[in-house]
Amino acid sequence: MEKAIEVKGLRKSFKTTEVLKGVDFEVEKGSIFALLGSNGAGKTTIVKILTTLLKQDGGTAAVNGFDVTSKPDFVRQSISLTGQFAAVDEILTGRENLIMIAKLRHLQNPRQVADDLLKRFGLTEAADRRVSTYSGGMRRRLDIAMSLIGKPQVIFLDEPTTGLDPEARIEVWKTVKELADGGTTVFLTTQMLDEAEQLADRIAILHEGRIIVSGTLAELKNLFPPAKVEYVEKQPTLEEIFLAIVGKKEEK
Amino acid sequence: MKTTKSYFFSDMGVMLGRSMRHIFRSMDTIITVTLTPIAMMLLFVYVLGGAIQVGTDNYVNYLLPGILLMAIASGIAYTAVRLFYDVQKGIFERFHSMPIARSATLWGHVLTSLVSNAISVVVIILVALIMGFRSSAGVLSWLAVAGILALFTLALTWIAVIPGLTARSVDGASTFSYPLIFLPFISSAFVPTTSMPGPVRAFAENQPVTSIVNAIRSLLARKPVGNDIWISLAWCLGILIVAYIFAMLAYKRKAV
Ligand SMILES: Nc1ncnc2c1ncn2[C@@H]1O[C@H](COP(=O)(O)OP(=O)(O)OP(=O)(O)O)[C@@H](O)[C@H]1O
Ligand SMILES: [Mg+2]
Numbered sequence: 492m493e494k495a496i497e498v499k500g501l502r503k504s505f506k507t508t509e510v511l512k513g514v515d516f517e518v519e520k521g522s523i524f525a526l527l528g529s530n531g532a533g534k535t536t537i538v539k540i541l542t543t544l545l546k547q548d549g550g551t552a553a554v555n556g557f558d559v560t561s562k563p564d565f566v567r568q569s570i571s572l573t574g575q576f577a578a579v580d581e582i583l584t585g586r587e588n589l590i591m592i593a594k595l596r597h598l599q600n601p602r603q604v605a606d607d608l609l610k611r612f613g614l615t616e617a618a619d620r621r622v623s624t625y626s627g628g629m630r631r632r633l634d635i636a637m638s639l640i641g642k643p644q645v646i647f648l649d650e651p652t653t654g655l656d657p658e659a660r661i662e663v664w665k666t667v668k669e670l671a672d673g674g675t676t677v678f679l680t681t682q683m684l685d686e687a688e689q690l691a692d693r694i695a696i697l698h699e700g701r702i703i704v705s706g707t708l709a710e711l712k713n714l715f716p717p718a719k720v721e722y723v724e725k726q727p728t729l730e731e732i733f734l735a736i737v738g739k740k741e742e743k
Numbered sequence: 744m745k746t747t748k749s750y751f752f753s754d755m756g757v758m759l760g761r762s763m764r765h766i767f768r769s770m771d772t773i774i775t776v777t778l779t780p781i782a783m784m785l786l787f788v789y790v791l792g793g794a795i796q797v798g799t800d801n802y803v804n805y806l807l808p809g810i811l812l813m814a815i816a817s818g819i820a821y822t823a824v825r826l827f828y829d830v831q832k833g834i835f836e837r838f839h840s841m842p843i844a845r846s847a848t849l850w851g852h853v854l855t856s857l858v859s860n861a862i863s864v865v866v867i868i869l870v871a872l873i874m875g876f877r878s879s880a881g882v883l884s885w886l887a888v889a890g891i892l893a894l895f896t897l898a899l900t901w902i903a904v905i906p907g908l909t910a911r912s913v914d915g916a917s918t919f920s921y922p923l924i925f926l927p928f929i930s931s932a933f934v935p936t937t938s939m940p941g942p943v944r945a946f947a948e949n950q951p952v953t954s955i956v957n958a959i960r961s962l963l964a965r966k967p968v969g970n971d972i973w974i975s976l977a978w979c980l981g982i983l984i985v986a987y988i989f990a991m992l993a994y995k996r997k998a999v
Binding site (some may be wrong): 539542543544564567568570571572574575576577578579580582583587590591592594596621637667713 | 750753754760761764765768772830833836837838840841842843856859955
């Protein structure tokens with residue numbers, strides 16, 4: 492399988508805090524990869540390095556086959572980023588935001604692109620209102636819509652559903668699944684374990700600067716001590732797996 | 744695959760269009776940038792003007808250059824604020840993760856500053872005309888005035904980029920402009936420097952606003968400009984170069 496993202500020995504420190512101490516993982520083309528980790532684990536830092544916004548101190552990272560440090564232009568041609576906080580222009584309308592991005596991606600028909608996305612994300616009615624009047628969920632939807640413009644091959648979503656209500660979350664999940672079905676690689680970070688469980692083909696857990704486990708959900712479940720024979724056999728939830736692994740590592 | 748550089752001008756055009764929309768949609772920007780200097784002009788001409796002796800019968804003519812510089816100094820504060828919000832809200836990062844010429848993001852703001860300040864300068868001149876401003880200056884002199892004002896705007900804009908990129912709060916991003924707005928008061932903008940006490944006069948006569956004001960005033964009055972024009976050009980270029988270097992350093996630190 493071809494790799495959409497390859498990360499080897501990635502290290503990054505901010506002043507005295509060592510955030511990434513040697514991160515390794517790979518993401519297959521067309522798959523959904525979830526990076527799990529608690530607050531401050533370094534998820535956003537990884538996303539920023541992969542999207543050419545931040546330079547790593549050591550190790551290598553390649554996106555779509557291009558090294559992020561030596562070929563940042565080619566990386567940027569291949570990706571789009573939906574940051575942790577909705578990066579939309581509040582003074583422009585939703586439609587204007589989309590048209591702006593379409594123009595910056597040098598597409599043929601920016602208005603048509605905007606119309607299509609507005610419809611797809613249920614924003615047609617609010618299209619000509621300033622984004623400052625949008626609800627959090629609408630902003631997030633617009634934010635994600637902006638990221639889809641130009642059909643990038645790899646999409647980075649940094650905590651895409653934080654602050655959304657369950658309905659909006661499910662909508663975002665649907666979009667993510669559609670993207671992956673269409674061949675786009677999706678890299679998402681989340682703190683919500685059920686999100687990773689729902690969406691991801693592969694899951695990696697970032698803890699204390701390293702990927703402590705990664706694999707499919709089934710593989711992760713296998714890592715968990717086999718359920719004891721009781722009256723009912725209880726399947727471990729991902730949350731239990733996470734807490735068990737994290738707890739274990741900390742005891743060392 | 745086209746290189747991002749080849750789209751520099753079209754990208755910058757999109758950026759310019761965007762921030763011009765910002766300007767026209769936030770009324771307080773327009774009010775502060777044009778109405779405050781106009782109010783100052785009204786105050787000086789109709790309230791204080793009678794008591795100020797400048798050795799000319801048309802005080803509006805005397806006042807206008809300083810008022811224009813004040814307007815520009817307050818206008819560039821908004822460049823810093825707009826830049827600050829772009830950084831703060833992650834829009835800068837969004838643009839920087841896209842395949843566009845990175846400097847287009849910054850130049851879009853700089854160009855916007857030039858255009859918006861040009862608009863307020865024109866509005867203020869129109870109001871001054873109504874208040875009795877007259878000039879017999881020819882096209883070349885007007886072009887020279889426009890050139891000096893553009894260079895002054897550019898120099899201050901690059902100063903504004905520095906706090907815009909590095910400030911931690913909106914207030915931090917805009918307060919740097921207060922001393923700049925204040926500079927015309929300790930210059931030849933409102934009263935002749937000869938009326939000032941020694942040390943103040945020494946400062947006033949050796950700071951950029953005085954030579955810029957004098958140069959513009961002479962150009963508009965069709966008087967010989969003498970050295971003032973070269974001194975003001977040197978000031979503007981000097982400030983521009985130093986500010987540009989520091990702004991670029993701040994920018995490099997923000998964007999890899
Ligand atoms: N520019 C910076 N300067 C200094 N420290 C930073 C900087 N950016 C991040 N950090 C630190 O690096 C660590 C990792 O931050 P990061 O934002 O990557 O975490 P995260 O996993 O995304 O957390 P969250 O779930 O809260 O978004 C944190 O301790 C943070 O304080
Ligand atoms: Mg984060």
